[in-house]
Amino acid sequence: MPIDLREHNPDDRIDIRPGTNKAAIIKLLYRDTNLAYTPAEIQEALDLPRGTTSTTLSRLHDDGMIGRTSDGLYHGFEHRDDLRRFARSLVQLDSMFTRHPDAGFRPNDVEQTGTGAKREIPRYRIAERDVPGEEPAPNDWVTETDTGSNSDGSGEEDQ
């Protein structure tokens, strides 16, 4: 089916569900886009079945989400800020569930009495795309004026 380019934006949200094999591979390969992995390494790192690993890698590659070197190594793309961001949010999601696994109440402990919170994004926000900018390197950003941070709690200047 043709896609209306007036509505299409390649920066649209990533349609990968957390917890899927695709999400796990994106999370691994976008942790550091300078690193490339063989399918066997990916399979071992993520504990996936062999057939599943190669099929999922092929699909992600065909969709342009990951790269493959001429000698068969898979990697994330440095220019795909959207996927790098998605991978980072998956890491945070994992942290949230690992550190705080049980909230003590479940969906059954609440009762829906209204229409729900989900809303459509206003058109003005869709039109205004966020353009990621480069942050300066640490040495260009700050100049150290002391011996280091007051991690020992000895900093009394602001008290």
Next chain:
Amino acid sequence: MTYYYPQGSLVFAADPTGAHSNPRPVIVISTVDRPYVEQEATVVCLTTKTEYSYEVTELPSDVVEGLDLHKTSYVMPWAIYTIPLSSIRDDLPSGTLTTGGLRLIADIIDKMVRS
């Protein structure tokens, strides 16, 4: 539809690994003007437990609209995360904090930062 959850939404986020069976309740603290609003949300976690070494603050049930909380809930201001929008389960109940509820969340986080 390109959707998001407005600031003050009380929603359940799903565990992607399946290691934990219960979806976790969280409150969205980011606004529609947040970068990448169509992909992510910044949330603060809720709990029913108080036995943390850090202070938790009760979220009164009357500051939530569209949802009845059947258990006393507390805000964990140190548990703030940016999570994928797709981890928020739209097939589970969700509600919205009142203006007073949002102010309470702001005060709780403010207190943590200033302490």
